[in-house]
Amino acid sequence: MTGLTRRHLLAGGLLAASFGLPIPALSATAGSTPWRNWSGGLSATPAGRFAPASEAELAEFLGSTSGSLRPVGSGHSFTALVPTDGHLVVIDQLTGLLDHDSASMSATFGAGTRLGDMGEPLAQIGQAMLNLPDIDRQTLAGATATSTHGTGIGFTGLSAMVTELRLITPGGEVIDVNAQSHPDLFNAARVSLGALGVITRMTLQNRDTYRLKAKNWVQPIEEVLESFDEMAASHRHFEMFPLTHSDYALTLSIDETDEPINNPEPSAEEAAAFDQAMAMWAQTPPRDRRPLVNGLAEQIGPSEAVDVSYRILSNVRNNRFNEMEYSVPLEAGAECLREVLRTISEQEVDVVFPLEYRYVKRDDTWLGMSSGDEDHAAISIHRTASEDYRPYFDLIEPIFWKYGGRPHWGKIHSLGAAELTQLYPHFADFQALRAELDPQGRMLNDHLRKLFIG
Ligand SMILES: Cc1cc2nc3c(=O)[nH]c(=O)nc-3n(C[C@H](O)[C@H](O)[C@H](O)COP(=O)(O)OP(=O)(O)OC[C@H]3O[C@@H](n4cnc5c(N)ncnc54)[C@H](O)[C@@H]3O)c2cc1C
Structure with a gap:
């Protein structure tokens, strides 16, 4: 099965291809149109949607x-950051490149611009941007609001690449905000979680354009963990992406x-072969799955792709899922991942979705997943959207807590103000x-309210 890559594994065409559900730009008086998130796990019927054509219109509306x-x-x-029975504010008209500075290699975008x-x-x-998350369908404002990060x-995370932003407060005041x-x-x-007002533009620290080469291969999990720091450096x-019920x-x-x-599209044949393999795993009880998954993993050959940076850094994820991701201090990462994988095996959790394990550099935002004095290891678990994620996520979440984990603001977690205060030195300031x-x-x-009031 040479050439089967992680793209097949995670994007593998289990469900029809589609990106985020389109959000129609309705005016405040247009009545109620139901809203759903990408995974379909959350929905709301807001009283209306306000989609300003300009920052001035938005400031007037808020004021x-x-x-x-x-x-x-x-x-x-995946978390209920957005649902409201009040108004949604949609800034999909505040988009595009607004300004740039070649000397400092920075550029300002409307905050409704999608990363892609x-x-x-x-x-x-x-x-070119310094890094990108795993997909690029998020808006700049949305991605930074939850401390979205890539790997490396x-x-x-993207938030700490922001050098300036414009915030329109809930009362309609327009504030240009930078470190000085x-x-x-x-x-x-x-990293505002959309709790401080509406951000309309952001300036990002970038660099000159560059090309990247991605290499994918399969390796025993323990071997990868033993050399992870060296490889990361x-x-x-x-x-x-550790495979569940597998050593690989x-x-x-x-x-x-x-x-x-040289970045060929994965062939339909390979994707179909992978779908078949996944279906076979899913039909096999978890306790019998290891030899099957190991057998397939051993057949997966390495692959390479070269392209401009932004086409290598982000991927297309077609199969809908729900996700939990916690970041733990770097030195706790390997032990935490081992315990998560061990628990999935011992408890015979019926999950075929791989995990994701990556490093994120520390930053100086107040609510960043990796903010503070330590770099962090981010560990994600996923569950196909059509399945109930709760039993699996409820089983694993306490393991993340044990290792001092902080939840990704945009991914499933159950923490509230009391616990979050312990995890972020600046939580009370926020x-x-x-x-x-x-x-x-x-x-x-x-x-x-649960996050900030308790
Ligand atoms: C398939 C998939 C892959 C993902 N991969 C990664 C990954 O690799 N790394 C990672 O860290 N995360 C990842 N995520 C999580 C994702 O990046 C975050 O949940 C992100 O916040 C989504 O951005 P969005 O534009 O959809 O915002 P929404 O989900 O619509 O909103 C997120 C938050 O942003 C706020 N917000 C939106 N617009 C504004 C504004 N103008 N002003 C103020 N606040 C605003 C909202 O109120 C909300 O609190 C992934 C999610 C999916 C579905």
């Missing part, structure tokens, strides 16, 4: 109305290259700033 509001990006979060729509305009001005020990002008607000608003990006992981390194572009900017609590929904 002249009252009532609950939730900003929404492309709906790719930034690569080409940036290339035209000789710039040398790279922070408003240090506290800057640290809070780069010697490659620009390094991560692995799909492993990925990405490095800069001058080689010519709570205070939130209360100051939004004294009426108009940006709160039930989920945010």
